[in-house]
Amino acid sequence: MKAEIVSIGNELTSGSVLNTNATFIANELHAIGIEIAEIITVGDDTASIIAALRNVKPMVSFVIVTGGLGPTVDDITTHAAAEALRRKLTLNKQALQAMEEHCKRVGRTMSPHTMRQAYVPSGANIIANPIGTACGFSATRSNTIFFFLPGVPREMMRMFEESVIPLIKKEQPEHALVRTAVLKIFGRTESFCDQALSDLIKQEHEITFAFLPHYPEITIKLTIRGTEKKYLEKKLKAVERKAIHLLGDIVFARDEETLEMVVGNLLRQSGATLALAESCTGGLITHRLTNVPGSSDYLERSLIVYSNKAKKELLKVPASILSSFGAVSERAAAYMARAVKSLSKTTIGLAVTGIAGPAGGTPEKPVGTVFISLAHKRQVTTQRHQCYGDREQIKHITSQYALDGLRKLLIAGGRNSSN
Amino acid sequence: MKAEIVSIGNELTSGSVLNTNATFIANELHAIGIEIAEIITVGDDTASIIAALRNVKPMVSFVIVTGGLGPTVDDITTHAAAEALRRKLTLNKQALQAMEEHCKRVGRTMSPHTMRQAYVPSGANIIANPIGTACGFSATRSNTIFFFLPGVPREMMRMFEESVIPLIKKEQPEHALVRTAVLKIFGRTESFCDQALSDLIKQEHEITFAFLPHYPEITIKLTIRGTEKKYLEKKLKAVERKAIHLLGDIVFARDEETLEMVVGNLLRQSGATLALAESCTGGLITHRLTNVPGSSDYLERSLIVYSNKAKKELLKVPASILSSFGAVSERAAAYMARAVKSLSKTTIGLAVTGIAGPAGGTPEKPVGTVFISLAHKRQVTTQRHQCYGDREQIKHITSQYALDGLRKLLIAGGRNSSN
Numbered sequence: 001m002k003a004e005i006v007s008i009g010n011e012l013t014s015g016s017v018l019n020t021n022a023t024f025i026a027n028e029l030h031a032i033g034i035e036i037a038e039i040i041t042v043g044d045d046t047a048s049i050i051a052a053l054r055n056v057k058p059m060v061s062f063v064i065v066t067g068g069l070g071p072t073v074d075d076i077t078t079h080a081a082a083e084a085l086r087r088k089l090t091l092n093k094q095a096l097q098a099m100e101e102h103c104k105r106v107g108r109t110m111s112p113h114t115m116r117q118a119y120v121p122s123g124a125n126i127i128a129n130p131i132g133t134a135c136g137f138s139a140t141r142s143n144t145i146f147f148f149l150p151g152v153p154r155e156m157m158r159m160f161e162e163s164v165i166p167l168i169k170k171e172q173p174e175h176a177l178v179r180t181a182v183l184k185i186f187g188r189t190e191s192f193c194d195q196a197l198s199d200l201i202k203q204e205h206e207i208t209f210a211f212l213p214h215y216p217e218i219t220i221k222l223t224i225r226g227t228e229k230k231y232l233e234k235k236l237k238a239v240e241r242k243a244i245h246l247l248g249d250i251v252f253a254r255d256e257e258t259l260e261m262v263v264g265n266l267l268r269q270s271g272a273t274l275a276l277a278e279s280c281t282g283g284l285i286t287h288r289l290t291n292v293p294g295s296s297d298y299l300e301r302s303l304i305v306y307s308n309k310a311k312k313e314l315l316k317v318p319a320s321i322l323s324s325f326g327a328v329s330e331r332a333a334a335y336m337a338r339a340v341k342s343l344s345k346t347t348i349g350l351a352v353t354g355i356a357g358p359a360g361g362t363p364e365k366p367v368g369t370v371f372i373s374l375a376h377k378r379q380v381t382t383q384r385h386q387c388y389g390d391r392e393q394i395k396h397i398t399s400q401y402a403l404d405g406l407r408k409l410l411i412a413g414g415r416n417s418s419n
Numbered sequence: 420m421k422a423e424i425v426s427i428g429n430e431l432t433s434g435s436v437l438n439t440n441a442t443f444i445a446n447e448l449h450a451i452g453i454e455i456a457e458i459i460t461v462g463d464d465t466a467s468i469i470a471a472l473r474n475v476k477p478m479v480s481f482v483i484v485t486g487g488l489g490p491t492v493d494d495i496t497t498h499a500a501a502e503a504l505r506r507k508l509t510l511n512k513q514a515l516q517a518m519e520e521h522c523k524r525v526g527r528t529m530s531p532h533t534m535r536q537a538y539v540p541s542g543a544n545i546i547a548n549p550i551g552t553a554c555g556f557s558a559t560r561s562n563t564i565f566f567f568l569p570g571v572p573r574e575m576m577r578m579f580e581e582s583v584i585p586l587i588k589k590e591q592p593e594h595a596l597v598r599t600a601v602l603k604i605f606g607r608t609e610s611f612c613d614q615a616l617s618d619l620i621k622q623e624h625e626i627t628f629a630f631l632p633h634y635p636e637i638t639i640k641l642t643i644r645g646t647e648k649k650y651l652e653k654k655l656k657a658v659e660r661k662a663i664h665l666l667g668d669i670v671f672a673r674d675e676e677t678l679e680m681v682v683g684n685l686l687r688q689s690g691a692t693l694a695l696a697e698s699c700t701g702g703l704i705t706h707r708l709t710n711v712p713g714s715s716d717y718l719e720r721s722l723i724v725y726s727n728k729a730k731k732e733l734l735k736v737p738a739s740i741l742s743s744f745g746a747v748s749e750r751a752a753a754y755m756a757r758a759v760k761s762l763s764k765t766t767i768g769l770a771v772t773g774i775a776g777p778a779g780g781t782p783e784k785p786v787g788t789v790f791i792s793l794a795h796k797r798q799v800t801t802q803r804h805q806c807y808g809d810r811e812q813i814k815h816i817t818s819q820y821a822l823d824g825l826r827k828l829l830i831a832g833g834r835n836s837s838n
Contacts, residue, residue: 011631013455015446016640018437022460027434036432038467041441041458044629048457055474072613072630073620106807113610131808152632154812212435221435276723282709283702286723290701291811293777301729303722304695304705310720310763344729358712392710 001061001172003029005039006052008067008077009151013043021066021156028160032169033176033225034062044068046080053084053146060144062168064160067151069134071113078120081148085141087121094126095135102133127163129155138167145171178225179232181240184253185218186404193218196246204239216397217259252407259403260288266410267298267348274406275344276302277315277336279327280354280370285399300344305336315339326365328353333371334380341375348409349375352402354387356394370398374409381409420480420591422448424458425471427486427496428570432462440485440575447584452595452644453481463487465499472503472565479563481587483579486570488536488553497539500567504560506540513545514554521552546582548574557586564590597644598651600659603672604637605823612637615665619658626658635816636678671826678822679707685829686717686767693825694763695721696734696755698746699773699789704818719763724755734758745784747772752790753799760794767828768794771821773806775813789817793828800828 005025011017022039029036037057042048049068056063068077082089096118103110120126120137127136127147132155138147147164149156185193190211197220201209210221222243224236244251253262267274276286276299286302289295303314308327311317317327317335325331333353341349354370361367368387373380385401387394424444430436441458448455456476461467468487475482487496501508515537522529539545539556546555546566551574557566566583568575604612609630616639620628625645631638641662643655663670672681686693695705695718705721708714722733727746730736736746736754744750752772760768773789780786787806792799804820806813 009631010627010629011640012442013445013458014449014642015442015444015455017631018439018442019458020437023431023434023437025434026432030433036434036462038471039432039438039458039460041460043455051476052457057470070630070632071610073617073628107805108608111610111614113614152634154634154808210433210435278702281706282714282718283697283705283721283723284709286702286725287700287706287814290703290723290725290775291814293810295701296725299701300726301722301724301733302702303720304702304709305720306705306709306715307719314720314722356709391712395706395710 001033001176002035002037002057002059003062003064003168004037004056004060006049006063006065007039007041007151008044008049008065009041010043012041012067021151021153024153024157025064025066025160028165029062029064029168031178031180031223032165033172033178034168044076046076046083049077049080050084053081056144061171063144063146064164065146065148066156069117069136069148069150070152071111071117071133077148078117081139081146082121085121085139085146087123087139089119090122092118092120092124092126092135092137095120095137098126098128098135099133102129127159129159130162131155131158136163138164176225177227177229177232178223179236180224181222181236182255183220183222183240183243183247183251184257184259185220185247185250186216186252186259186400187250188218190218193220193247193250197243200239200242200246206235207239215393216400249408249411252404258288258291259400259407260292263403263407263410264289264292264295264298266407268294270410270413272347272410272413273298273300273344274348274350275300275340275346277340277349277351278302278304279306279311279336279352280356281352281395281398281402282306282356284395285350285352285402288399288403300346303340311336315343328355328365328369328371330371330373330382330384333373334375334382337373337375337382338380347376348406349373350402350406351375352398354394354398356391356398358391368394370394370401372398372402372405374405376409376413420453420595421456421476421478422453422481422483422587423456423475423479425468425482425484426458426460426570427463427468427484428460429462431460431486440570440572443572443576444483444485444579447579448481448483448587449597451584451588451591452597453587453591463495465495465502468496468499469503472500475563480590482563482565483583484565484567485575488555488567488569496567497536500558500565501540504540504558504565506542506558508538509541510537511539511543511545511554511556514539514556517545517547517554518552521548546578548578549581550574550577555582557583595644596646596648596651597642598655599643600641600655601674602639602641602659602662602666602670603676603678604639604666604669605635605671605678605819606669607637609637612639612666612669616662619661619665623658625654634812635819668827668830671823677711678819678826679711682822682826682829683708683711683714683717685826687713689829689832691766691829691832692717692719692763693767693769694719694759694765696759696768696770697721697723698725698730698755698771699775700771700814700817700821701725701775703814704769704771704821707818707822719765722759730755734762747774747784747788747790749790749792749801749803752792753794753801756792756794756801757799766795767825768792769821769825770794771817773813773817775810775817777810787813789813789820791817791821791824793824795828795832
């Protein structure tokens with residue numbers, strides 16, 4: 001079955017924001033075996049929206065429309081939809097009630113402006129918005145179902161996954177099945193992964209391999225299509241296992257897992273606790289770790305020792321290290337890791353110091369030089385990395401090196417203790 | 420004048436990669452006053468490409484086509500272009516020479532595969548590719564100029580800027596100019612802003628107002644088009660000023676500024692220094708502050724006191740406060756702000772404590788309850804907020820409240836000292 005995506009918004013046609021909504025929808029539909037015939041992006045212009053909705057290609061079963069459902073003057077999608085589908089706009093009680101409930105939940109009163117959003121084309125079915133005011137709706141014309149969703153990505157994504165995908169799956173013929181597996185890689189290039197898997201890719205014709213760089217991570221997506229659920233899942237599992245074997249420990253996560261989730265699980269499994277001393281990453285590593293629910297089980301504290309004064313006062317880093325080797329040095333990183341571990345009485349101490357730029361680089365330590373130190377039991381290991389990019393990229397890749405180093409330490413520790 | 424963008428590639432229609440090319444082109448064209456009538460994305464399919472090229476809307480002067488010009492089997496754009504424009508494919512000597520020179524430059528010999536790329540529709544003009552093999556080309560049909568460019572972003576961008584933009588500018592009437600201004604808002608809804616500006620929007624017909632929610636921020640983009648540079652800029656400035664006046668202090672930034680940049684500038688201007696104690700935000704506030712180059716000028720340290728033990732040891736929060744009022748309380752937040760300020764000897768102390776969820780909520784303090792405290796001079800002010808969403812959203816909106824509170828404190832401080 002085929003689908004079309006219609007993205008609406010002047011912010012898209014003026015190049016102000018990336019059309020992440022269309023990519024998300026295309027990806028979700030692709031995963032359940034729906035082909036995207038076309039993605040059309042138009043501005044907040046009634047005639048253009050009507051033209052896009054009326055010129056849907058033959059054989060398209062679903063049209064997903066996003067944007068322009070809000071309360072402001074430039075939100076004109078509902079009117080255009082009514083005209084394109086030749087329906088009248090009517091007040092929808094279900095929509096009105098949902099909006100009233102939402103306003104109550106967030107402690108707001110509903111303005112007449114907001115109420116505008118309860119008018120939808122007659123005969124349309126409401127699509128609930130669990131986290132925002134604007135409801136979505138669906139309407140059928142000829143053999144095509146049109147889904148209208150708000151453009152706010154987190155609302156759209158939630159509504160698409162919870163309401164649209166189940167409706168589309170119901171329309172699909174019995175056995176168009178798709179199964180996917182995702183491997184996440186850090187520390188080697190796309191070419192390296194491609195070469196490591198080249199024989200497997202040639203052998204396994206049933207599986208398509210897609211390489212998607214999400215810098216600094218690489219995602220490899222394995223897809224299999226067919227009709228027999230059991231066979232597909234068994235085959236996919238077997239090939240996934242082979243791929244992991246060929247790639248080795250650069251595979252840090254599978255499917256929806258993030259690096260911080262993997263690290264969190266390893267910490268919990270090993271009963272370890274963690275304290276951090278961050279300098280150039282400015283709290284990013286701790287921010288990522290605390291995005292995982294329950295991280296207070298293993299994360300004790302983190303000191304963001306941005307100034308040298310803070311390094312000295314909080315971690316007792318000797319002035320001699322700072323003056324002889326500098327705050328960005330192997331010595332300083334190692335001292336910080338050991339100090340934060342002993343100060344917090346945790347199992348592991350992790351410290352990071354580096355030059356995030358744009359200023360502060362020298363010929364010996366250019367911008368992007370970072371030292372990452374892990375203190376565990378009586379050992380301290382420190383690694384020097386050279387990162388590239390702007391300030392935010394250097395912070396991000398440094399946090400990735402730090403968390404991946406912690407992952408490898410915990411895996412090795414697990415292996416040692418089970419020996 | 421109007422343009423259309425046609426993006427070609429299965430990686431786009433399957434949702435594997437974001438269509439950054441279309442956003443780049445739209446942005447560049449918008450800046451020189453060209454309106455984008457439509458962006459069409461299709462897969463590597465000859466019939467779809469031909470349909471997209473033949474169905475160009477009336478009044479469109481330029482069509483920018485990207486993707487599918489490479490040497491592999493799925494690169495079919497040139498064939499589709501020839502068919503859509505009803506031309507024959509002929510070997511273009513200029514293209515062949517350019518490709519030979521490129522191969523020589525990178526030390527490769529030209530394969531017959533590569534040579535395929537020297538065939539273009541008859542009568543087309545070659546667009547040089549200074550950094551890759553695949554040339555682009557342009558061809559005119561009726562009153563529309565079609566530009567065909569490779570899909571590799573860095574090649575496309577370079578060719579677009581160096582060759583396509585100058586050609587388009589030549590076709591433009593004297594000076595079609597566009598000027599834009601952006602206001603960023605936090606703390607009120609989109610409906611509120613819409614109502615606050617409704618009279619201004621009605622009065623100022625020359626200016627278009629676009630509301631773009633970037634949760635939890637709202638962006639309002641003002642656009643003016645015309646021919647006289649001075650008039651446009653003066654008019655835009657005047658309307659922008661009126662809009663800021665009507666919206667008040669919920670406008671926290673303009674154009675490319677971020678909240679953390681604004682806060683950083685205010686800290687620097689007032690000669691203030693800052694120390695933080697973060698609990699539920701887990702380092703996010705400090706991470707945002709340190710994304711700004713030069714933030715070490717005013718940021719002294721930050722303590723992420725995730726455990727109660729860390730709160731007691733590092734900030735000396737009395738056990739009685741933690742047991743009587745809880746770690747998530749006005750008392751605890753105020754104590755933490757005062758303690759981190761005096762410990763670090765900074766001008767300002769900022770502390771945050773709350774329940775990010777999903778666990779830990781109670782009827783009195785549900786998930787999303789946060790206390791934000793600012794210690795400045797001898798005063799401590801604490802605010803309680805109720806945030807909504809998942810863990811990451813609660814962290815994010817809390818960091819926004821904290822930074823915005825700091826912004827307001829610094830503005831008020833500036834006003835007081837100048838009185």
